[in-house]
Amino acid sequence: MTEPRIWTAALIIIGDEILSGRTQDRNIAQIALWLNVQGIRLKEVRVVPDEQDAIVEAVNALRVRHNYLFTTGGIGPTHDDITVDAMAAALGLQVVVHPRAKAALEHYYASRGGMNEQRLRMARVPEGADLIENRQSGAPGIRVGNIFMMAGVPHIMAEMLDALTGELDGGRPLLSETVGCWVPESEIADILAETERAHEGCQIGSYPFFREGRVGANFVVRSTDPSVLNACITDLTGRLKAKGLEVAMGEI
Amino acid sequence: MTEPRIWTAALIIIGDEILSGRTQDRNIAQIALWLNVQGIRLKEVRVVPDEQDAIVEAVNALRVRHNYLFTTGGIGPTHDDITVDAMAAALGLQVVVHPRAKAALEHYYASRGGMNEQRLRMARVPEGADLIENRQSGAPGIRVGNIFMMAGVPHIMAEMLDALTGELDGGRPLLSETVGCWVPESEIADILAETERAHEGCQIGSYPFFREGRVGANFVVRSTDPSVLNACITDLTGRLKAKGLEVAMGEI
Numbered sequence: 001m002t003e004p005r006i007w008t009a010a011l012i013i014i015g016d017e018i019l020s021g022r023t024q025d026r027n028i029a030q031i032a033l034w035l036n037v038q039g040i041r042l043k044e045v046r047v048v049p050d051e052q053d054a055i056v057e058a059v060n061a062l063r064v065r066h067n068y069l070f071t072t073g074g075i076g077p078t079h080d081d082i083t084v085d086a087m088a089a090a091l092g093l094q095v096v097v098h099p100r101a102k103a104a105l106e107h108y109y110a111s112r113g114g115m116n117e118q119r120l121r122m123a124r125v126p127e128g129a130d131l132i133e134n135r136q137s138g139a140p141g142i143r144v145g146n147i148f149m150m151a152g153v154p155h156i157m158a159e160m161l162d163a164l165t166g167e168l169d170g171g172r173p174l175l176s177e178t179v180g181c182w183v184p185e186s187e188i189a190d191i192l193a194e195t196e197r198a199h200e201g202c203q204i205g206s207y208p209f210f211r212e213g214r215v216g217a218n219f220v221v222r223s224t225d226p227s228v229l230n231a232c233i234t235d236l237t238g239r240l241k242a243k244g245l246e247v248a249m250g251e252i
Numbered sequence: 253m254t255e256p257r258i259w260t261a262a263l264i265i266i267g268d269e270i271l272s273g274r275t276q277d278r279n280i281a282q283i284a285l286w287l288n289v290q291g292i293r294l295k296e297v298r299v300v301p302d303e304q305d306a307i308v309e310a311v312n313a314l315r316v317r318h319n320y321l322f323t324t325g326g327i328g329p330t331h332d333d334i335t336v337d338a339m340a341a342a343l344g345l346q347v348v349v350h351p352r353a354k355a356a357l358e359h360y361y362a363s364r365g366g367m368n369e370q371r372l373r374m375a376r377v378p379e380g381a382d383l384i385e386n387r388q389s390g391a392p393g394i395r396v397g398n399i400f401m402m403a404g405v406p407h408i409m410a411e412m413l414d415a416l417t418g419e420l421d422g423g424r425p426l427l428s429e430t431v432g433c434w435v436p437e438s439e440i441a442d443i444l445a446e447t448e449r450a451h452e453g454c455q456i457g458s459y460p461f462f463r464e465g466r467v468g469a470n471f472v473v474r475s476t477d478p479s480v481l482n483a484c485i486t487d488l489t490g491r492l493k494a495k496g497l498e499v500a501m502g503e504i
Binding site: 013016017018019020021022023024025026028029030031032033035036041042043044045046047048049050054076077078079080109112113116117118119121122136153155174176184185186187189190192193196203204205206207208209210220222 | 274276278283288295330331439
């Protein structure tokens, strides 16, 4: 049996507002969950400031290492929106006005005060780029090669993911099942390690918590193969019960 | 006048649970806000999987580039907790059992089932490391040189930050003030750019939103100098009002 091909992606979050702590990021989890469904694994995330050098470095490090590179943030109309220019610099491309983006913006702003120089900024793309549709506002996302530039505002970003759903080649979706136990993870750490070793193609993550005055942990088993996943969950549950523990199917 | 020295930090979030989308990160914002108060700027964040090569690469890229490097995650007792080993590999150090960490864990677990091999894992540190106190659980954080390894669970991580408060050299805290306006940012983007240019040592970030059927934006001005910050906010408010806009002091 040949190993199924694994498709990977990286994400660059461009935004001083995340690095300053002003804004709580909500894009990483949203993109990660969406990628899982597309059969693509998120392997690395970088958060960088609104500075061209930092963006260029991250883009050039990550675009060749993964099948896909996503960015969020910095594609709006203001002076701190420099993603398009930084991307063009990283790729050695010119920045051009995309006619369809310009038309979409003109249409959107016709009833909203008309176009101006700042709004036209949102039609600028690296040459050769395609657009990613966005029904929420006039400003599209941008695709150039294996790179996808999306909005930083989570609900607009979600629209762009929606437009990309099913468009990207990927492998088998990563599946996961969780069992929970009111036990300190340090008491059953050997069981977790042994179970993981016994089931190739599975990973077990252990996520401890403290709640209602007691410690517990959730154990997340991940695999792309549903039968392997099932066997691993059954085995893990059996071993925990053999220790006299109560095991909840699903997260506690 | 000499420029005040700027202290910078990077953060590595170690955790498959963030990359899989299972867990919504809450550490970036928490650490960023804490660093601001210490007079240290968070300049880069990387999220990497629980894989030694990925951790080593990120550590070695970031530890020399910034005054401080923080990590979260992977210091517990289970098989997927590999931060200490990866860090030791990155730094070319041996892993040793820290006597004070061992004593603290023995004390903590005396009434909780006693020590075992897995629990002893949490006393392992790169040689020469110091501990970061943690009153929540027996397991300490670890400091080695300019690197701080902390827990991934947010409330335990917060305890470790608390133990480090005031311990790190830093510069002037980064201050920020926000004004809000019910206006599309694309309508006043030129004002933002001009105001930023007119006040050296200030940055203006623009954060648009859509709420109650209307668009608006918050403008966050950041500076380490309170008088520069004040002048910039006054100027920005004046320019927005001159456009006929209502300006709210503080975030809307």
